[in-house]
Amino acid sequence: MKKIIILTIAALFMTAPIFGTVYTDPTDDLDSAVNNDNLNFTGAEVTNDGTTISFTINILADIQSTDWGKYMIGIDSVAGGDTNGNAWARPISMSSGMDYWFGGWVDATPDNIQLWYYNGAWTNTAVYTSTINSNSVVYSVPLAALGLSAGNSFTFDIYSSGGGGNDTAIDALSLSTPTVTGWSEPYDSGANVSSYTVPIPEPGAIFSLLFITGYLLKRK
Numbered sequence: 001m002k003k004i005i006i007l008t009i010a011a012l013f014m015t016a017p018i019f020g021t022v023y024t025d026p027t028d029d030l031d032s033a034v035n036n037d038n039l040n041f042t043g044a045e046v047t048n049d050g051t052t053i054s055f056t057i058n059i060l061a062d063i064q065s066t067d068w069g070k071y072m073i074g075i076d077s078v079a080g081g082d083t084n085g086n087a088w089a090r091p092i093s094m095s096s097g098m099d100y101w102f103g104g105w106v107d108a109t110p111d112n113i114q115l116w117y118y119n120g121a122w123t124n125t126a127v128y129t130s131t132i133n134s135n136s137v138v139y140s141v142p143l144a145a146l147g148l149s150a151g152n153s154f155t156f157d158i159y160s161s162g163g164g165g166n167d168t169a170i171d172a173l174s175l176s177t178p179t180v181t182g183w184s185e186p187y188d189s190g191a192n193v194s195s196y197t198v199p200i201p202e203p204g205a206i207f208s209l210l211f212i213t214g215y216l217l218k219r220k
Contacts, residue, residue, distance in 0.1 A: 037061035087116035
């Protein structure tokens with residue numbers, strides 16, 4: 001009986017609520033010179049369960065059949081950062097100061113996400129494996145890998161690009177008009193960024209878990 005109670009309590013705490021924010025992006029915001037449906041965002045969702053943060057990137061075309069796209073995320077979470085570029089040295093920047101960079105692809109797995117951190121220079125801190133669906137790709141990492149905890153806020157942008165080392169941001173989540181008119185044209189997110197705050201668990205939810213835990217232990 002005691003073992004069952006312990007397992008039940010663990011399950012209660014493991015099923016913490018998942019908090020999410022949905023972001024939309026129009027599908028008519030790519031210039032005709034670079035228009036490719038597998039690089040065209042329809043939106044994104046950021047969720048976290050108190051331990052892991054996930055970025056779901058939604059894309060117009062089937063990225064499993066047209067799989068040469070690259071999908072990247074720039075994050076500004078602390079003072080400083082790279083104001084002129086990114087870890088992959090693509091013509092993409094965040095003038096507010098980019099601190100973290102996800103560089104990912106969908107034509108090979110596992111270990112198809114690189115997480116980089118900027119501290120005067122870019123360092124590849126970890127690799128992860130994405131979840132790839134027909135029209136979306138999900139990047140999930142521990143909150144701690146981004147230096148985040150409950151109550152922290154950050155701004156970010158999500159970019160699509162091609163396979164060339166000098167390919168730019170063909171689409172950007174946080175801009176509803178064309179980013180560029182050519183493949184190697186520089187793009188700066190500037191003030192066109194999205195924001196996310198890691199929620200603080202509501203006291204009521206914590207109290208409920210503690211109450212149930214106490215009740216189960218009392219019955220043992």
